[in-house]
Amino acid sequence: MKRTAFWAALAIACGIGVAMPAQAGTTFDAVKARGILNCGVHTGLAGFGAPDDKGEWAGLDVDVCRAVAAAMFGDAKKVKYVPLTTQQRFTALQSGEIDMLSRNTTVTSQRDTELGMNFGPFNFYDGQGFLISKKLSKVKSAKDLKGATICVLPGTTTELNLTDYFRANKMNFKPVVIEKQDELAAAFFAGRCDAITSDSSQLASIRSAQAPKPEDYTLLPDLISKEPFAPAVRHGDDQWFDLVKWSVYAMFEAEEKGVGSANIDSLKGGSDPTIKRLLGETPGLGKALGVNEDWAYQIVKQVGNYGESFDRNVGANSKLKLPRGLNSLWNQGGLMYSPPVR
Amino acid sequence: MTSQAPKTPWWNDRANRAILYQVAVVGLVVLAGWYLISNTLANLAARNIATGFDFLTREAGFAIGETPIDFDPADSYAKALLIGLLNTVIVAVLGVILSTLIGTIVGIARLSGNWLVARIATVYVEILRNIPVLLQLLFWYALITEALPEPGDAFQPLEGVFLSNRGLKYPTPDWGGLEWLVLAALILGIVLAFLLSRWARLRQAATGQTFPSLRLGLALILAWPLLIWLLIGAPTAFDAPMLDGFDFTGGHSVSPEFVALLTGLTLYTASFIAEIVRSGILAVAPGQTEAALALGLKRGQVLRLVVMPQALRVIIPPLTSQFLNLTKNSSLAVAIGYPDLVSVGNTTINQTGQAIEGVAILMAVYLIVSLAISAFMNWYDKKTALVSR
CATH class of the missing domain: 3.40.190.10 (Periplasmic binding protein-like II)
Known part of the structure; x- marks a missing residue:
């Protein structure tokens, strides 16, 4: 009985293996x-x-x-x-x-x-921008973000552009990297980060959908990348x-x-x-x-x-x-x- | 029928069959492995996807939030992964130590004669072990980021210590580069105190004479670094955190992500360890306790000298599993943004596209870390095993 089950399992495992190349077709x-x-x-x-x-x-x-x-x-x-x-x-x-x-x-x-x-x-x-709280009234451009903590999605060109931009301008920053966008935006709106960066269309979307009060947040004028x-x-x-x-x-x-x-x-x-x-x-x-x-x-x-x-x-x-x-x-x-x- | 049994053919021979099955199993496993690997390589080649580990030496180009050793975006992917590994190890080691301490205390508390203490411990265990650990992590992280003030209005429980939603910032000694001497003296003191207590225990076992090893050990741990501190000129300078622009600079800081991860993992694992400790203690026959009490040992001594050494034999194997679980659960850090091995590994995989190689590295590293923990715990298990005479 046990042995039958073993052979059956093996046959199924082989079946899955053989089925795989089928999807390699056009x-x-x-x-x-x-x-x-x-x-x-x-x-x-x-x-x-x-x-x-x-x-x-x-x-x-x-x-x-x-x-x-x-x-x-x-x-x-x-x-x-x-x-x-x-x-x-x-x-x-x-x-x-x-x-x-x-x-x-x-x-x-x-x-x-x-x-x-x-x-x-x-x-x-699109292009990459920054969304900040209007409370940071001194920040007029991305160049004022020296030393800021910035929320960013992992594994994106955004993450690399952000690093490149701060390196090019000889500024330091602290990234907070959270995989799920909802959690990332929640951390930003809770004040964990000074700014959140992403494609500006995406920031507009996050602001309209997730901000407790969308009018309290503003997009900085700079776009730091090309995002086609x-x-x-x-x-x-x-x-x-x-x-x-x-x-x-x-x-x-x-x-x-x-x-x-x-x-x-x-x-x-x-x-x-x-x-x-x-x-x-x-x-x-x-x-x-x-x-x-x-x-x-x-x-x-x-x-x-x-x-x-x-x-x-x-x-x-x-x-x-x-x-x-x-x-x-x-x-x-x-x-x-x-x-x-x- | 004749009395002579007919000669069994070789394929009906039990021993031959056993060998045949084993050869068949090995053959199938190897075949399956070869099939998967060759299929993968062929598919990757067909789709022009680059393979290999060359990417490890390329410039990473992304920044990491917490770096136990210096890291610059110009460093390689290999170094980025090393930072991730260090972050994982730090959280795992601290988590194992803290969860063992808390778990032991709660486990003993569940058996306490004090009704309130026992009930509180029960409630702790039943709540924490029955909620998924990912939810607990998200809860602690949300609590920290939502409840604490922004850096401008940070709590200041002590002079120079700031608590805000950017984490805990505290001053570090700035003694002209000689801080490490005092730290080294402290570690040496701890090692010496440990050796002293060991010597005292052996002597007591051999001669029956007691030795004030606790008091003397404490003196060693405290006085020795103090002496070094005096020798380097009794400096009092501190590098204190200062609010500068967006955040504090100077001093040292513990991030909200780290605290949330450590708290969540520790409290969750401690609830399991508490049950393991309780089961270990209950496994020791009550007669042992009664006999020890009859001999005049105090309650604490009964626990320390009679019950615990026997309970440990039951406790250690399941405890090892909990340590392994904690280490592997630390990969849930991605959900709350702590840059552990998986988090850095995921970013690496996504930036380079080398998914198979990247996942292989992650699996190999977790396997090595876990096997190291098991090896250590198995050694300790052997050491505490009952020596039958």
Whole structure:
């Protein structure tokens, strides 16, 4: 009896081992066969990736997951969201636990190369700032933070930028490093740190969602880094990479052409060749990507164009009320630019 | 049937079968290990993920909040991990000492004849051992950061000692670089006092003569450093903490993260140790106590000379497990921001992306630390084992 149990256990263990390489097959096919997209998102960052008051995931990064699902399956809801901490995110992508990572992740050369990832189009341009209490009225800029205790998330480019900035300015500081953002913010609002540093969009989100009195806290004017965010996939499947890339570009292109979720149906049967391609009325693009011809139509119809997504999640219609700034389209003074969708 | 048994084939032979099974098991284990490793390496190579331990010598580039030895962001990842290890060891060693002391006191208190003392000890044990230690850590950390004032309004229980939500700041002697001499004298005094009491005990066992080793030992511990202090000119200068800008500078400080972690781990583990001590004492037959009392020993002497030496044999093996638990639980420090080995290791893994190598280092270090603790405790266990004659 005992012996039978042993052999059974061994057989199961071997079965798990043998099952592993199956996921090393192409991601594109695996996602298609599974019928649902595993998308790595933030554990809860208002505006970028967090469950809303109805329990549905929402945010600028979440919209990228939804766009890819809309392109792949024609249904933006076919996403399984996998909330990840900063420290889990790359391992989750490398190991195949998720198909793509859309979690306010800064693109760096090291992440692009050594970590074996490919980054899609930048979907948000940010910079690192400092949030302080207004009680520290003497602090007018980050240069006044000499000797301060600073709360920072571990394992981020933020942590390195912070150290670099203080080293470059020959100032000392004490880091308080807590893994979970909620705990970190709680420590800051309890007065454990003089300042909390992160991407300024994230600080705005923390302030609006967690501060006991948001008006008592202010962002310092300095931005000490470039933080371009982009969705990431792992190396090894270019078809999958292409789909993620063009799903985001389609949102840019739709905004540039004035195509939104509200008016897309009324634009059907028009004569503008770019819009005809976007709506899938001129076939070819979908086949090249390996999905239905109406892939871009489904993205815009179900998720909206980039401008709609921005306004809804982080811009004028959201709690964060971030200005478009660098995230405007290229022809409106920003950096958002799609190569021709053709 | 004939009386002669048929010759059993070799595969039905019990001894041969035993060997066959063992070979099969070893083969399967090796095969599984080889499969996992080769699969991992192949997958890493297929995804162009760099492997190897080269990253250890690269510049870390991040700062660490608490550094027992000097650390600069320009130092290597290896040194950053060393700082993490030191922080873990410090909290583990202090935690083991404090939890043993508190646990022993509470364990004895649970058996006290005093109703109130026994009930308080029971309540302590039942509350602390039944709440997950992570919650306790978060509780202590929140208590410290929320309840204590900001540095500007710090409590000052003693001249030069400040208590705020940035931690406890206290002055350190500034005796022209000779502080270590006095410290060395103090350690020497403790060692001498220990040797003296050992000699006195052996002499008492051999000749029956008593020796005032306690008083003389205390004198050694106190007088010896005092003499050195006088010899270096009786300096009185102190490096006192001063509020400067955001925080205190000067003196020494204990961070809220460290205090919360040490308090949480110590009180949690002490509740288990209390039960172990209680079970050890109850394992000694009550006749022993009665006999010792009948011989005229005092209550304290009965506990120290008769009960405890016998109870220790029961106590030490489970106590070892608690020490190991405490050491491993110290990795929960990541939740409250104490830069222990796991915290620094996590940052290293994330900055370099070398997850497999990083986790392997962490596991190897914890294994070594834990095996060292077990080896020491097993040695001590052998030493206290009952010598049957």
